[in-house]
Amino acid sequence: MKTKSSHSAENGFSPVRSVDEPDVESLNKIIGSATNFFKQSSLNDFCDGVISHIATLYGLHKEDIICAKLGSLFDRRESNIRFCGVAGKNDNLFNHSLNQLSDPHVEKLLEDAFTLKHEILLENESVLYFISTDFQMALYVRAHLTREDSLYRTLQYFLSSISSGYISIVEVIHLRSTAYNDQLTHLPNRNDFIKLLNNPDYSTSSDGLHVVLVDINHFSDINDGLGQDVGDLLLKAISKRLRASFHETVKLARIGADVFGFLGPAKYLLPNQISDKFVAPFRAGQYALPVRISMGLCKIESEFDNGLNIIKRCNIALNLAKKKAGLNYRWYNSELESHTAWRLEHIRKLSIAYEQRKLQVWYQPQLDFKSRRIVGVEALLRWPDGHGCFIAPDIFVPLAEYSGLIVDMGYWVLRESLTAIKRLRQQGINDIRIGVNVSIMQLRNSDFVEQVKDMLTEYDIEPTRLELEITENILMDEPQIVIESLHLLRNFGVQIAIDDFGTGFSSMSYLQKMPLNRLKIDRSFLKSCSHAHPSILAETVITLAQKLNLKTIAEGVEREEQAEYIESLGCDEVQGFLYAKPLRFNELSNTLQMQLNNDSHDTKLSS
Structure with a gap:
């Protein structure tokens, strides 16, 4: 298929230009830079970096290069062609469908490449094609290419690198999701909660911030007696109610198997306000389950507070609340921490005394x-x-x-x-x-x-x-x-x-x-x-x-x-x-x- 293209600057593209053969040093820069692109944490940033590098190296405008993708690692059923590499004036098209492009001709060339599953080399423009087990990619370049050109080989390699980089970035996103989000309730997990505590938003409250840990009493009995499936449904029901019940400035996380964490303005996180959310039973499958809780609370005293230390203080208060009959919550104070240190030291000594038969x-x-x-x-x-x-x-x-x-x-x-x-x-x-x-x-x-x-x-x-x-x-x-x-x-x-x-x-x-x-x-x-x-x-x-x-x-x-x-x-x-x-x-x-x-x-x- 051989056609002539007559694009003008009016439709967003620069006039056709020839591309000089790059020297060896430039090629090495291109190939070596791929590794750095893989380290980008954003798909958009990654592809923008690739396109900017190519455009600069070969004297092209960013708008002269467009990369599209068919299929998704997120969803194998994805059937739309989407932009995965755009830059310059086209930057706002990232992850949009191909039909959002203002140039029908380029749109048609990219569609043809995906249909033919093959590259398209024309007199003034080219489309390179790449296929992997999970998706296909096509790279449009407003330049004439032949298979003998070193630029052709370089862009083929770059397309492969973009594909690998895309996979790497998706894996990074997945790992980040796993690292910072609870997969069952889709709440932030303990790691993300610690990040929030390390950088709390003091602007949300003039009365200071409270941190609360809430433990579901006897949760293991539900798992053992009714099954883990019911336990999981209960946790989902609890997270759903809590999400809907608190002010938007209150941050919620699941930081343990049966422990939820709260960070927010003091006026929204008082013991009775939290307890009220657990009065009505929770629906878990065919069961309506009453839930009793214990709470450990503390105040963020300083902007220099450390997230791990804040959680430790709340845990100290929570453990005492779980052991104290009657009241289901305890506030942290420094005396509790001193007592905890004393207790741990004496437990250590007691353990030694028992082991040594003293x-x-x-x-x-x-x-x-x-x-x-x-x-x-x-x-x-x-x-x-x-x-x-x-x-x-x-x-x-x-x-x-x-x-x-x-x-x-x-x-x-x-x-x-x-x-x-x-x-x-x-x-x-x-x-x-x-x-x-x-x-x-x-x-x-x-x-x-x-x-x-x-x-x-x-x-x-x-x-x-x-x-x-x-x-x-x-x-x-x-x-x-x-x-x-x-x-x-x-x-x-x-x-x-x-x-x-x-x-x-x-x-x-x-x-x-x-x-x-x-x-x-x-x-x-x-x-x-x-x-x-x-x-x-x-x-x-x-x-x-x-x-x-x-x-x-x-x-x-x-x-x-x-x-x-x-x-x-x-x-x-x-x-x-x-x-x-x-x-x-x-x-x-x-x-x-x-x-x-x-x-x-x-x-x-x-x-």
């Missing part, structure tokens, strides 16, 4: 009021500080629970306790029960019941010699799991006690479902009680236990008046410094041996 198990005797004999002991974990004192359990037990160490430590205490029972039995002491505290994290383990059974079998201990103590508040967290596990253990013969009874929030309905043997009356009910100063709470607990046919044991008894009063109410057993402090195993063994000897002596006298 923790100890002591045993506090429990006496029967009627016989005044030791009938049981409670295993108590001790952490020596290395200076002759001990770190209080009120300090290190919460640290163990927070870090998850409590599970391994709990099993270790149980093994130590069963070892103690076995050693006592070898000494002829067969009637002692041992109480071991159990945490909710242990009860959550699916194999906890089997672990306890296996240990009892391994140590050849009668299940009735083991009493597992749980706190009342455990029933507030997944009560069904707790109750089912305890029923299995009780059926096996293990005894069950509630520790510090009366200080928690369990309901009577839960109490009646629990397979209990014993209620332990909290020391706070007995602190100042006596016949002269009766304790209504202690009396109520004992009466309740008697109605439920449960045994009772009073904790923390230190005075004779306390003991006399509590015994008069019908309490069965007692534990406290009045009778015995916690003992090392050897001390306990000696004490029980003396009791055994006294029992034998009394038997001989009675006979």
